[in-house]
Amino acid sequence: xxxxxxxLLDMYWHMLLAxxxxxxxxxxxxxxxINYHISGIGHEALQVAAAFAIRRGEGGxxxxxxxxxYRDLALMLALGYPPQDYLLGLFARAADPSSGGRQxxxxxxxxxxxxxxxxxxxxxxxxxxxxxxxxxxxKREDKIVLATSGxxxxxxxxxxxxxxxxxxxxxxxxxxxxxxxxxxxxxxEGQMAVARAADKANGLGLPGVSVDGNDLxxxxxxxxxxxxxxxxxxxxxxxxxxxxxxxxxxxxxxxRAYRGKxxxxxxxxxxxxxxxxxxxxxxxxxxxxxxxxxxxxARELIEAAVEFAxxxxxxxxxxxxxxxxxxxxxxx
Ligand SMILES: Cc1ncc(C[n+]2csc(CCOP(=O)(O)OP(=O)(O)O)c2C)c(N)n1
Ligand SMILES: [Mg+2]
Numbered sequence: 411x412x413x414x415x416x417x418l419l420d421m422y423w424h425m426l427l428a429x430x431x432x433x434x435x436x437x438x439x440x441x442x443x444i445n446y447h448i449s450g451i452g453h454e455a456l457q458v459a460a461a462f463a464i465r466r467g468e469g470g471x472x473x474x475x476x477x478x479x480y481r482d483l484a485l486m487l488a489l490g491y492p493p494q495d496y497l498l499g500l501f502a503r504a505a506d507p508s509s510g511g512r513q514x515x516x517x518x519x520x521x522x523x524x525x526x527x528x529x530x531x532x533x534x535x536x537x538x539x540x541x542x543x544x545x546x547x548x549k550r551e552d553k554i555v556l557a558t559s560g561x562x563x564x565x566x567x568x569x570x571x572x573x574x575x576x577x578x579x580x581x582x583x584x585x586x587x588x589x590x591x592x593x594x595x596x597x598x599e600g601q602m603a604v605a606r607a608a609d610k611a612n613g614l615g616l617p618g619v620s621v622d623g624n625d626l627x628x629x630x631x632x633x634x635x636x637x638x639x640x641x642x643x644x645x646x647x648x649x650x651x652x653x654x655x656x657x658x659x660x661x662x663x664x665x666r667a668y669r670g671k672x673x674x675x676x677x678x679x680x681x682x683x684x685x686x687x688x689x690x691x692x693x694x695x696x697x698x699x700x701x702x703x704x705x706x707x708a709r710e711l712i713e714a715a716v717e718f719a720x721x722x723x724x725x726x727x728x729x730x731x732x733x734x735x736x737x738x739x740x741x742x
Pocket of ligand 1: 481530531532559560561562563564566588590592593594655659
């Protein structure tokens with residue numbers, strides 16, 4: 411089904427919100443207001459497309475399950491995650507819903523949308539996703555799991571074990587590989603011998619496709635087909651969406667140590683936000699008045715959330731070990 415105008419505008423809005431929020435986080439880091447930022451710039455089209463390709467109910471919350479990773483800000487926003495919650499994490503405030511300011515930012519979870527908690531261990535979300543899919547199958551539920559990772563994570567042992575098991579048991583999972591061509595300082599060719607992460611699927615017995623991750627429609631179509639297949643009980647699929655990590659890995663990374671400025675500048679021309687905007691303007695879906703309206707709305711929303719998080723209290727040091735261990739006598 412081609413996407414209608416209202417849905418396309420909604421998708422673009424979430425892409426724009428993610429980009430402006432991400433840029434604001436970089437600014438907060440530069441200003442010394444936050445300690446760390448890990449950016450999803452360049453991943454917006456593929457993440458929003460994936461969020462819209464699974465089942466979403468009231469408020470955009472997923473009714474399927476989602477096992478994301480730290481680079482999924484646009485995915486999270488498209489699933490209804492509030493910018494305020496994100497900023498509380500960035501500022502490490504007591505009210506941060508993910509960990510009360512104890513975890514690194516972007517290690518989110520979001521119960522209303524069935525989003526499980528992110529672990530910093532690369533690829534550890536993949537066995538979790540497959541376990542959830544096994545439970546779905548055993549309970550005969552009409553649900554699927556969307557599991558995301560970077561391309562670097564697909565070279566982890568547990569990625570192979572989990573994807574293999576999903577294929578053997580024909581479990582309802584879509585593995586979305588967000589190939590941004592780097593795993594921290596390691597370029598793709600430094601950690602995998604195949605041309606595409608999708609090539610790994612064949613050897614494990616599931617279908618794998620590779621699409622342009624900056625093309626909203628291409629990713630939407632690929633994830634929709636994979637989701638439908640999973641829902642019909644025909645098993646898992648791998649969708650690789652190829653993009654480029656325009657920013658350093660994180661605010662702690664100096665990417666000049668391993669790649670040239672020219673390479674990054676050339677890749678900026680493939681910016682998914684820009685491409686989607688041009689596509690929507692050409693299709694007469696996006697007007698300049700709508701663009702201005704979205705920009706104003708995003709700025710107001712983000713600034714209100716920044717103000718809220720900035721003035722929110724830090725965690726009380728007395729609570730340092732809270733939620734780390736079960737209380738004595740509690741049954742967990
Ligand atoms: C098991 C494990 N090894 C190493 C790391 C350190 N590390 C954090 S992110 C990262 C790169 C992951 O690259 P990729 O999967 O391509 O995702 P990207 O960050 O590019 O989105 C590494 C090596 C880790 N978190 N977990
Ligand atoms: Mg990567």
